Amino acid sequence: MIVPARVTFLGTGTSHGVPMIACDCAVCTSTDPRDKRLRTSIYVDVPDRQRILVDTSPDLRQQALTHGIDRLDAVLFTHSHADHILGLDEVRRFNAIQGGAIPCYADAATWEALRRAFSYIFDGVPRLGGGVPELEVHEIDGPFTFHGVRVVPVPLWHGRMPVLGFRFGSFAYLTDCNRIPDESWPLLDGVRIVILDALRERPHPTHFTVAEAVGVIEKVGPRRAFLTHMTHDLGHAATNATLPAGVELAYDGLVLDVDVDVE
Ligand SMILES: [Zn+2]
Ligand SMILES: [Zn+2]
Ligand SMILES: [Zn+2]
Secondary structure, rough: EEEEEEEEEEEHHHHHHHOOOOOOOOOOOOOHHHHHHEEHHHHEEEEEEEEEEEEOOOOOHHHHHHHHHOOOOEEEEEOHHHHHHHHHHHHHHHHHOOOOOEEEEEEEHHHHHHHHOOOOHHHHOOOOOOOOOOEEEOOOOOOOOOOOEEEEEEEEOOOOOOEEEEEEEEEEEEEOOOEHHHHHHHHOOOOOEEEEEOOOOOOOOOOOOOOHHHHHHHHHHEEEEEEOOEEOOHHHHHHHOOOOOOOOOOOOOOEEEEEEEOO
């Protein structure tokens, strides 16, 4: 069954964020609010069912305050880079609000990295005063359903690192990648809205450029596509003016109506 959901872009910036510290370039000093980019993350709200956060960016606290996020039913991780995990400690607040552990979904490699990066969460040592996020660990290695919402992980390459995109119904979120392996193309069949990594115009060893991203979008053939994870090289208005019909730069706070698959 397909039900409507809303996706909010909590952050659309690369690992440094935009503006970047100590940069006075035209984009970092722009007054266009769409040129302010926190670190990349989305929030998927399936009304009356689930509120899903994809990645815990270092800006999670600010993102939750800005968008009035008061509940997390699940967290999905795409990969373990710092700009996608370092806000994990903020989950403590949701533990307190909701009175329990938060279900978190990641592949085996990402869990291994999370256990190293956040050893205080996993070492079992009691700490005076508490202060440790409570997580429910779910290791994923294929499509899964939680509370009725069906999620299809889409394996991607991010340089030499295998990472996950996620498909929910007719919408796919594919951040931090520069290659879609042959076996993942069928997982994108029939997708109507795609969110895809597009770092900048110049080539990069682990991210799609804008031109490469547009090429992938033409091959997938969605109705609409949104680019994310941009550096300060890409001013919002100027870059958008160069994109083909149906392709746009995302921006922080953009909300999309999508369809997700539920049981
Ligand atoms: Zn700059
Ligand atoms: Zn990354
Ligand atoms: Zn990233």
